[in-house]
Amino acid sequence: MIDLRSDTVTRPTAAMREAMARAEVGDDVYGEDPTAERLERLIAEITGKAAALFVPSGTMGNQIALLCHTQRGDEVIIGEGAHCAFYESGAGAAWSGVQFEIAGRGGLFGPDELQEVIKPPYDYHPRPRVVALENTHNRAGGRVFPQRDVRAIAEVARAHGLVMHLDGARLWNASVATGLSVAQLCEPFDTVSICFSKGLGAPVGSALCGDAETIVRARRFRKMLGGGMRQIGVLAAGALYALEHHRARLAEDHAAARAIAEAIREVPGASVPEVETNIVQVDLPVAAGELVAAARSRGVLVGASGARRVRVVTHLDLPAARVAEAAAALAAATREVLTRGATPA
Template structure:
């Protein structure tokens, strides 16, 4: 049975072209630096985002935490949004791996106030203070919003003033670029390092990229080994990543359009509230408490109809479109949901 899976864009499985590329991949030992497919992926990824070098890592969380580990010394303070993925969904890893303190700032739909960023930077060499070691931004944000380039530029100017690096959690970087109608490099120009996923929406089965300066990536490569991320013949995975970057980025607009359609159709159902203006990419957040239908029950009933969804989180539902969800699926999902809550 074919399922329509709206839980996340991480559920995408490889395309036939990816499977073929993986089957035929030329591989070596990447820890020695002689896996040609990994090398091609890293060189291509670096050029794609306008950075000097890049590193293939197992996951987005791995890439983010490796960036903190390399940028900071133990005891440093990292400034980032209170709703950022690094804070909310990475298992408190920053305290365990990098040994840093996360100081959260108020996030306005994912954007940080540049004035608050500057105010919270530790400017004095006081015996009581930690050093501000890093600023972390997120674009696209995991709340489905895209951060403006103006906001990123303002924060970049502040960090240059105090010589503090910026790391970008760009898990869905190319979704953000698609929404802004710019190349990814235009976003990444305002940060010192960036992580972006190959397995979110781009259909690669495993992996993310961490990119930055040559010096940063040299340190990150050693850090990756320390953290257990030396994957040896990882060219089999990198082959799918190459197809993802070469073929899948420019079709993300379809996922965005399908998400907007879904949001528009869901908004027509009595008791469901959707803020259409907040649909920037492939995520639809909506409040269905007005229907008085239990979201846990909805998960079970939708599964019976071949649709996989997650229950509400803090009262909010999230549907995520992806490569394997087409316009016909969108209409089927909305019609099915409507039928279930009206039973």
């Protein structure tokens, strides 16, 4: 099977496993794991922030950021379909007691759309506190948040005393697509959550980055949420290996995604939006499950991301030699289901 359901399905390479096996470790809750400390110093440097904290997942990184920045009853302004509201099990409401306000449509928005949803400081309104952007935006199809818009949004946010948080789970892809460094992309934000287990192919882990005071508070929240792990150098070593060896090849994933998109676009009736990074969206006039099943029968795993939308994600476990095979199989599967005619979604 060629598994293109997500870039989280990758497996550690033999060299990564060896690096993990050789990792020097200690008890991180006591602050004694040298490999975790090395990773945190490196990712802080890469993001241009003062400090960083290794966390088990991007969800925990985002939710710790909300805990650091908000009080119960506060409001977090997001783009439509943002991960921190759509894919994190209601954690913002459960742990921080916040509610979410959507700016714009389609995941991305601009400064004017932000301005429209910022509530005035009346007692009967929730208090706007955080603007949280996602780059690249998953449900928008891996779209890159234009840095010009990010900076303009940050100016509006600062004028209203709002904190800026970045869900940068796939920020590596945005950096490759734009040619901007990760630090440049992170500069307008107070905190950044960034992932090692998606495009970079590490088995586990994300980091939350920010100023030193925030990360001290974040470490306590991590412990509260059950993320105070012990000899985490084994996991940190996988992330370090990924940072050192897998960043440069991300352009290959983007090229593979474009090749797959081009093949599916040849099928009449299939709509494939522009591909900016490693995510391909296929919009159909039939139920998404039809294409998922047809693709599986041809040896390719993909996932439904809506009633009539299928998501295809390229990653380092898709060899260049098999890109054409995957593209042909998905095009054939799409042609099959569209030839059958529409079925209820």
